[in-house]
Amino acid sequence: SQQGEEDPQALSIQEGENATMNCSYKTSINNLQWYRQNSGRGLVHLILIRSNEREKHSGRLRVTLDTSKKSSSLLITASRAADTASYFCATDEDDKIIFGKGTRLHILP
Amino acid sequence: DARVTQTPRDKVTEMGQEVTMRCQPILGHNTVFWYRQTMMQGLELLAYFRNRAPLDDSGMPKDRFSAEMPDATLATLKIQPSEPRDSAVYFCASGSSFTAGAGTDTQYFGPGTRLTVL
Numbered sequence: 001s002q003q004g005e006e007d008p009q010a011l012s013i014q015e016g017e018n019a020t021m022n023c024s025y026k027t028s029i030n031n032l033q034w035y036r037q038n039s040g041r042g043l044v045h046l047i048l049i050r051s052n053e054r055e056k057h058s059g060r061l062r063v064t065l066d067t068s069k070k071s072s073s074l075l076i077t078a079s080r081a082a083d084t085a086s087y088f089c090a091t092d093e094d095d096k097i098i099f100g101k102g103t104r105l106h107i108l109p
Numbered sequence: 110d111a112r113v114t115q116t117p118r119d120k121v122t123e124m125g126q127e128v129t130m131r132c133q134p135i136l137g138h139n140t141v142f143w144y145r146q147t148m149m150q151g152l153e154l155l156a157y158f159r160n161r162a163p164l165d166d167s168g169m170p171k172d173r174f175s176a177e178m179p180d181a182t183l184a185t186l187k188i189q190p191s192e193p194r195d196s197a198v199y200f201c202a203s204g205s206s207f208t209a210g211a212g213t214d215t216q217y218f219g220p221g222t223r224l225t226v227l
Contacts, residue, residue, distance in 0.1 A: 033215070042113075042200055042218030043152075088152065090216075096165070097142065097216075101151040 006100040019076040021103040023089030111135045113219035127189040132201030144200040
């Protein structure tokens with residue numbers, strides 16, 4: 001089935017550094033969401049950005065959306081050990097919910 | 110603190126057996142989703158309901174899977190007969206939407222049911 005693509009697939013950074021993850025999609029969307037999943041747990045919603053928005057902030061999270069490039073990025077600033085998780089983007093393409101395969105983020109102490 | 114609940118949390122069964130997974134969505138949410146997550150395929154949407162009516166179950170193997178919402182507080186996903194390739198974590202999520210299509214503003218995920226079919 002069609003899926004959004006996140007990159008990188010895995011990312012390891014030092015605590016305190018910024019982490020950037022990207023997501024691309026294929027068709028038109030109404031909104032794009034980012035979720036976090038800790039190992040063995042359900043997904044937790046982080047932030048939603050609508051197709052007419054370009055940037056959104058929530059705490060240490062910053063999401064951008066470029067509809068001309070069909071891509072979004074999630075920036076986590078001043079990373080912490082607790083940010084270690086998998087991060088997924090989800091889009092509502094063609095009336096379907098499409099999740100990417102995720103980026104595994106590991107914060108090194 | 111409203112949450113989506115799922116039962117059972119873990120299920121180990123033998124090939125050929127029937128498996129029923131249950132989900133209680135957050136009260137007031139009108140959309141319920143069933144997902145399956147595996148390492149190989151990632152998170153796949155199996156089916157979703159809006160106001161208890163099935164809107165899309167194209168992601169579900171029809172011959173063995175069935176999903177229902179007997180009432181607004183219960184969604185079920187049944188596999189009969191189960192096969193080893195059904196081993197995965199099955200998530201239920203709920204949300205609110207008043208637009209056409211699958212989109213909701215936010216999906217709230219349950220903790221998942223880890224299914225192992227031997």
